[in-house]
Amino acid sequence: MARRGSYAKGIAKREEILSVALDLVATQGFRRTSIKDVADAVGLTQAGLLHYFDSKDELWVAILRRRDEHDNAAQWDAPDFAALLAAVVRHNAEVPGLVQMFVNLSAAAATDPEHPAHDYFRERYESTRSRMTADFRTMQQDGRLRADLDPEELASVLLAVSDGMQIQWLYDPSRDMAEHVELVTRLAMAQATTAS
Amino acid sequence: MARRGSYAKGIAKREEILSVALDLVATQGFRRTSIKDVADAVGLTQAGLLHYFDSKDELWVAILRRRDEHDNAAQWDAPDFAALLAAVVRHNAEVPGLVQMFVNLSAAAATDPEHPAHDYFRERYESTRSRMTADFRTMQQDGRLRADLDPEELASVLLAVSDGMQIQWLYDPSRDMAEHVELVTRLAMAQATTAS
DNA sequence: GTCTATAATTTGATAGAC
DNA sequence: GTCTATCAAATTATAGAC
Numbered sequence: 001m002a003r004r005g006s007y008a009k010g011i012a013k014r015e016e017i018l019s020v021a022l023d024l025v026a027t028q029g030f031r032r033t034s035i036k037d038v039a040d041a042v043g044l045t046q047a048g049l050l051h052y053f054d055s056k057d058e059l060w061v062a063i064l065r066r067r068d069e070h071d072n073a074a075q076w077d078a079p080d081f082a083a084l085l086a087a088v089v090r091h092n093a094e095v096p097g098l099v100q101m102f103v104n105l106s107a108a109a110a111t112d113p114e115h116p117a118h119d120y121f122r123e124r125y126e127s128t129r130s131r132m133t134a135d136f137r138t139m140q141q142d143g144r145l146r147a148d149l150d151p152e153e154l155a156s157v158l159l160a161v162s163d164g165m166q167i168q169w170l171y172d173p174s175r176d177m178a179e180h181v182e183l184v185t186r187l188a189m190a191q192a193t194t195a196s
Numbered sequence: 197m198a199r200r201g202s203y204a205k206g207i208a209k210r211e212e213i214l215s216v217a218l219d220l221v222a223t224q225g226f227r228r229t230s231i232k233d234v235a236d237a238v239g240l241t242q243a244g245l246l247h248y249f250d251s252k253d254e255l256w257v258a259i260l261r262r263r264d265e266h267d268n269a270a271q272w273d274a275p276d277f278a279a280l281l282a283a284v285v286r287h288n289a290e291v292p293g294l295v296q297m298f299v300n301l302s303a304a305a306a307t308d309p310e311h312p313a314h315d316y317f318r319e320r321y322e323s324t325r326s327r328m329t330a331d332f333r334t335m336q337q338d339g340r341l342r343a344d345l346d347p348e349e350l351a352s353v354l355l356a357v358s359d360g361m362q363i364q365w366l367y368d369p370s371r372d373m374a375e376h377v378e379l380v381t382r383l384a385m386a387q388a389t390t391a392s
Numbered sequence: 393g394t395c396t397a398t399a400a401t402t403t404g405a406t407a408g409a410c
Numbered sequence: 411g412t413c414t415a416t417c418a419a420a421t422t423a424t425a426g427a428c
Contacts, residue, residue: 100307172322231421
């Protein structure tokens with residue numbers, strides 16, 4: 001079934017583009033990667049590639065969205081929320097292309113409301129912050145999290161640490177992003193006596 | 197003295213360019229501001245403006261450097277380091293052009309070693325981190341800072357929170373950057389019982 | 393010190409054929 | 411679904427005159 005017209009092929013090609021683009025970004029840098037580079041790498045012309053994505057930025061956003069889906073679907077064997085966040089961040093270090101893309105796009109879209117990724121990021125910050133906030137409230141009721149912290153503020157802070165460490169990591173890959181995130185979660189935990 | 201050739205005038209014009217550029221960025225957004233826009237605003241042609249700066253990115257970096265100088269020279273009536281950092285961050289909210297510039301350039305330069313601002317940022321992260329680290333060591337000796345924290349890690353984290361909150365603030369200006377930074381410093385202080 | 397004029401790309405996007 | 415051809419185009423950067 002579905003022999004020609006080949007609906008499935010289109011989907012597969014789209015997927016291929018997404019992962020090849022990601023590799024290219026990781027290899028030659030986000031800003032040095034043009035839509036034409038990606039097209040060449042998947043054996044298409046630039047115009048051919050734009051058949052799959054409306055614009056360059058739409059392509060980048062599609063990659064970010066796919067990452068979100070994977071992250072949400074993944075089983076992060078994490079005992080608690082702090083560990084989960086650290087696990088995600090730790091995983092990011094394995095995908096430098098995504099980090100580059102995230103850092104650059106979130107900055108570009110932040111200062112331009114017309115940017116194709118603006119809404120994506122605004123909504124992403126809002127939704128992850130509110131999801132984390134809810135988790136933190138529960139943890140406070142369970143006595144696992146310090147009661148004197150504002151849950152929403154803490155959520156913001158953790159997102160900020162994670163974003164900020166990505167930048168520092170890009171300048172100096174020897175810095176351990178996950179470890180720094182864990183430092184903050186440790187401080188936020190109840191009876192945080194800290195184990196080194 | 198110095199009537200013609202007018203050395204002083206060149207300096208003044210340069211200063212004028214720097215501050216007009218900053219205003220433009222704050223008004224119309226970093227990515228929407230071209231070198232020609234700045235030239236128009238100061239009554240120069242684009243080529244005329246490039247007499248003062250070697251390239252567009254050099255102009256941006258010059259603005260950032262000037263900010264650093266001012267910040268370092270300023271008297272931030274701050275009792276301790278935590279308050280100082282918060283004061284700087286709080287001040288940033290008054291200069292949206294600088295925040296936009298910082299966020300965009302630090303991201304762009306992070307993923308491109310050839311970027312004119314790459315070295316500036318790498319060195320800036322390194323030097324501020326090490327200065328903060330030294331401060332924290334002293335504070336630990338004085339018993340003002342929790343002894344179980346790695347001073348350098350804490351320094352990284354605070355820079356990260358500050359950078360990360362700038363991004364969130366650009367997406368949602370109602371979030372208070374300084375307050376979030378203070379949350380972390382509070383947690384790091386010795387006997388952090390927190391006052392709301 | 394400032395301008396005119398122009399180069400030099402690069403790169404993203406569209407129209408229409410196959 | 412993919413290509414050819416072409417546009418749009420915006421900038422940045424440079425050479426050389428005044």
